[in-house]
Amino acid sequence: MATDLLNILPQLIVLVTAVVVLCLEMARRPLAGLWFLIVGMAATTGVAVDMLGTETTAFSTTFRVDALSLWAAVMLSPATILFALLARAELKGQAREGTVYSLLVFATLGAMILAGSGDVMFIVLGILIGTLAGMAMAAHPRNDSSSEGAMKYFIYGSVAGAIMLFGLTYWVGLTGTTLLSELNNPYLSPFIVMFGFITLLAGIGYAASLFPFHFWTPDTFEGAPVSVAAYLSVVPKVGALFALAQVVRGLPVSVVDWPLILSVLAVLSMTFGNVVALWQDNVIRLLAYSTIAQSGYFLLGVIGMGQSGLAVDSLVVFGIAYAVMNTGAFAITLAEGTQLADFKGMGRRRPWQAVGMTIFLFSLVGMPPLAGFAGKFLLFGTAIESGYSWLAVIAILNSAISLAVYMRIVVPMFFEEDKEEQVEPYAPGISFVWISTFILTVVVGIGVQWFLT
Amino acid sequence: MDFSSIPLLTITTFLPIVGALVVMVLRPKKTETAYGIGIAITALTLLFTILIWVRGFGPGLSQIEEFSWIPSIGIAYRLGIDGISFPLVLLTALLFLSALIFSAKIKENANIFIQLVLMLETACLGVFLSLDLFLFYVFFEITLVGMYFVIAKWGHEHRKKAALTFFIYTLVGSLFLLLAFLALYLFSDPNTFDMRQLIANPTLTGLAATLTFWGLFIAFAIKTPLFPFHTWLPLAHTEAPAAGSAILAGVLLKLGTYGFIRFPLLMTPDAFREFAPYVIIIAVFTALYGAFVALAQTDIKRMVAYTSVNHMGYLVFGVAIAAVTTTSSGMIALDGAVLQMISHGVVTGVLFLLIGALQDRTQTRDMAEMNGLLKAYPILGWLFIVAAFASLGLPGLAHFPAEFQIFLGGFDVYPVAVGIIIIGLPLTAALYLRAIQKVFLGTLPEGFSGVSDLNQRELWAIVPLIAVTVIIGVYPNSLLSLIHATTNFFGL
Numbered sequence: 001m002a003t004d005l006l007n008i009l010p011q012l013i014v015l016v017t018a019v020v021v022l023c024l025e026m027a028r029r030p031l032a033g034l035w036f037l038i039v040g041m042a043a044t045t046g047v048a049v050d051m052l053g054t055e056t057t058a059f060s061t062t063f064r065v066d067a068l069s070l071w072a073a074v075m076l077s078p079a080t081i082l083f084a085l086l087a088r089a090e091l092k093g094q095a096r097e098g099t100v101y102s103l104l105v106f107a108t109l110g111a112m113i114l115a116g117s118g119d120v121m122f123i124v125l126g127i128l129i130g131t132l133a134g135m136a137m138a139a140h141p142r143n144d145s146s147s148e149g150a151m152k153y154f155i156y157g158s159v160a161g162a163i164m165l166f167g168l169t170y171w172v173g174l175t176g177t178t179l180l181s182e183l184n185n186p187y188l189s190p191f192i193v194m195f196g197f198i199t200l201l202a203g204i205g206y207a208a209s210l211f212p213f214h215f216w217t218p219d220t221f222e223g224a225p226v227s228v229a230a231y232l233s234v235v236p237k238v239g240a241l242f243a244l245a246q247v248v249r250g251l252p253v254s255v256v257d258w259p260l261i262l263s264v265l266a267v268l269s270m271t272f273g274n275v276v277a278l279w280q281d282n283v284i285r286l287l288a289y290s291t292i293a294q295s296g297y298f299l300l301g302v303i304g305m306g307q308s309g310l311a312v313d314s315l316v317v318f319g320i321a322y323a324v325m326n327t328g329a330f331a332i333t334l335a336e337g338t339q340l341a342d343f344k345g346m347g348r349r350r351p352w353q354a355v356g357m358t359i360f361l362f363s364l365v366g367m368p369p370l371a372g373f374a375g376k377f378l379l380f381g382t383a384i385e386s387g388y389s390w391l392a393v394i395a396i397l398n399s400a401i402s403l404a405v406y407m408r409i410v411v412p413m414f415f416e417e418d419k420e421e422q423v424e425p426y427a428p429g430i431s432f433v434w435i436s437t438f439i440l441t442v443v444v445g446i447g448v449q450w451f452l453t
Numbered sequence: 454m455d456f457s458s459i460p461l462l463t464i465t466t467f468l469p470i471v472g473a474l475v476v477m478v479l480r481p482k483k484t485e486t487a488y489g490i491g492i493a494i495t496a497l498t499l500l501f502t503i504l505i506w507v508r509g510f511g512p513g514l515s516q517i518e519e520f521s522w523i524p525s526i527g528i529a530y531r532l533g534i535d536g537i538s539f540p541l542v543l544l545t546a547l548l549f550l551s552a553l554i555f556s557a558k559i560k561e562n563a564n565i566f567i568q569l570v571l572m573l574e575t576a577c578l579g580v581f582l583s584l585d586l587f588l589f590y591v592f593f594e595i596t597l598v599g600m601y602f603v604i605a606k607w608g609h610e611h612r613k614k615a616a617l618t619f620f621i622y623t624l625v626g627s628l629f630l631l632l633a634f635l636a637l638y639l640f641s642d643p644n645t646f647d648m649r650q651l652i653a654n655p656t657l658t659g660l661a662a663t664l665t666f667w668g669l670f671i672a673f674a675i676k677t678p679l680f681p682f683h684t685w686l687p688l689a690h691t692e693a694p695a696a697g698s699a700i701l702a703g704v705l706l707k708l709g710t711y712g713f714i715r716f717p718l719l720m721t722p723d724a725f726r727e728f729a730p731y732v733i734i735i736a737v738f739t740a741l742y743g744a745f746v747a748l749a750q751t752d753i754k755r756m757v758a759y760t761s762v763n764h765m766g767y768l769v770f771g772v773a774i775a776a777v778t779t780t781s782s783g784m785i786a787l788d789g790a791v792l793q794m795i796s797h798g799v800v801t802g803v804l805f806l807l808i809g810a811l812q813d814r815t816q817t818r819d820m821a822e823m824n825g826l827l828k829a830y831p832i833l834g835w836l837f838i839v840a841a842f843a844s845l846g847l848p849g850l851a852h853f854p855a856e857f858q859i860f861l862g863g864f865d866v867y868p869v870a871v872g873i874i875i876i877g878l879p880l881t882a883a884l885y886l887r888a889i890q891k892v893f894l895g896t897l898p899e900g901f902s903g904v905s906d907l908n909q910r911e912l913w914a915i916v917p918l919i920a921v922t923v924i925i926g927v928y929p930n931s932l933l934s935l936i937h938a939t940t941n942f943f944g945l
Contacts, residue, residue, distance in 0.1 A: 310526070313525075362598065365624075367595075367598065368591035368594045368595070369591045369595075373591075373594075377587075377631070377635075380632065380635055381526075381635045381639065384632070384635050385639050389664070392632055393632065396625075397628075400625045400628060403624055404617075404621055407620070411605075415605055415613055448523050449522065449524065452523070452525040452526070
């Protein structure tokens, strides 16, 4: 028991942080809550970094302490600090400001539980925590569009979660246990395993905004505070996709051809996300469709689980890269405005921030030597090694389309003039976030070695 | 420190970007200061290139500089040089110096322009010097970003469209390159991104080799470009500022042709041999297509852009001949192809600079609107005539020895193909003579009042390139001996 608790120490610290931050909000001390969040998440990061390399399980193999769950803690905890800083810049002084900090931590806990799932109940639990907290944050502004977005998020989440729960009962019925490892049995009935897997995809696809479970994404992002949209685009997604990796690593391909199913989903997500993003004039909606496309790229890594030595590395590196570059892009959008027209003439007005945004967007395309390139490089390698070269080709064509998408933000920044307006400096929180993610986008790209297991 | 232990290649590669950082930090108020820094840095880079030559290199890849980078997957920072890459490094250093001297007239956002050009130079040098697939790819992609901004910010009327077309089109190419590189890595044993290992023992066979070959082929065919992947080229060349066009034609196209030699020819030789007949058909068609379309142009810059397509056709033809045969005729053709890269870089670079100077004076690129300009601008006119004669393959100037060797080598293997491709020569002769006649001969229009002839700055940029054209034409062995040592070493 004691070793079990030590093994899930990062998750425990997150839980304690969430509760304390909530108590501080009850005492109407949002700033203290923010500081506690920073300390708690930093501590989680430290503990998780220290534990890297551990390969074990906790609570009778229901929770896995491995590269995926530890790296999820290492990347999501500091990311939560960055999102909290963005939220502070956006929501400072508003009523219920502190609840957002607490919900951020709760949702991160959900994602971290997902990333280490060794048991279907943890998947259900993780998705539920994430959905409830995310829904409450998305509804924070209490206006029409945010309520609509939050409602969509909630209803999609409930339905997808219910379908998943229903299908997973078949898995439990088949194996007599809720453990994922019991599915590693080539003599299971393919039909029932397939049924359970499809319903599982509904739940995970919803949390990760995979096509065709993505419909809530653009509306929820548009209505939610920008910092919350940024959060929803990163943390629940990484958690859900790592959970999917945990499921498929023990699922025999002979029973259900999950790599093929996932590769079809990957193609649909990438292509749909990138193509629809081409038509968006609202930067948040554009980034929402881009996040659907990026989920598709993630699947290339999941497909390699158990088939390619690069799979876990590619998921970890792309996860980190995605977290930093997407957070940076959202941070600058938060400061500049959510319409494409707001970016006009930014190259002249704020040259450094414009260069920063360009770097984030080029990293999302996968330009070397940036973080996104390192991630995609490993993802493509994983796909080829797993025998899915055709999928890598489609992913590559999608990268070319995505360049056209992101250039729609880059072009007005540098090549369109805008009336001279008063230039106000960014809020310190936003400056901190974009500068630190900017540095990381470059450093992660060049220093990939540090993130390989 | 001992001369042989100085990391000359690394210094040469990163010197330009250090210069860019200097400009970024100092932010000189006067454009003269900024260009002074930029030109000094590019001149210093050229000096270091010459030091590399002085230090000497063997026929194989030598002067290796290697540092660990991502050891888990066999990636390292590896630079090295041989007789194929060195002439290109020299060309890059020379052409960037000329281009930067020539652009010193650009006053708008001069600091950023200089930074981008210097970044581009580092990227181009890095591509030619890299001995690691990953590193090569990093530099290869950075060239796209740099060139995109140069065209989109400082180009002519349709610059934004041209820049975006260039960017997306060539990105598709480089992404295929990425796939091919991953295949080379995954099928090598032990897995490595080290180009020396991949060249020394090409392990790919069967379907994997075929797919990798075609992946490499598409990537480099877009960059070179070959028909039908050439459509980005006329637009980008025409819309780019003069110095940008010179760099684009002179150096960036060579990334593709250099790639053809370094990757498919050396790393998937069997697949290349198998598919060489198709490549030859494409190359012959490209050469003729480029010549015919150039003949139909009225815009002089567009015309020169299409002659590049023609010259690249000859070049790839030479490489394909080398892939088919291991006899001495293959080596002759390959030597010619490598020399063609340098000749084309210098000649087309100088042509674009001259057209830039012409456009500054006449405000048009339409040949129908220009007449008798030789009287108004004798120096510009005569230099253009020399460069045009070089481009159409006149003996004594740079293209002749290169094309002669390509055709000579090819004649032994595919005489019919040579018979067809050689039609390109009279065509380019015709189109250049027609252009000279229209633009420079005839009578000046009534009441012509032009600005003066080439000024000091333009002469400093253009005359050295013309001199190199003559040197290569008269004494091609200066480079051919280096090139031949290497092609001989690889047994091509």
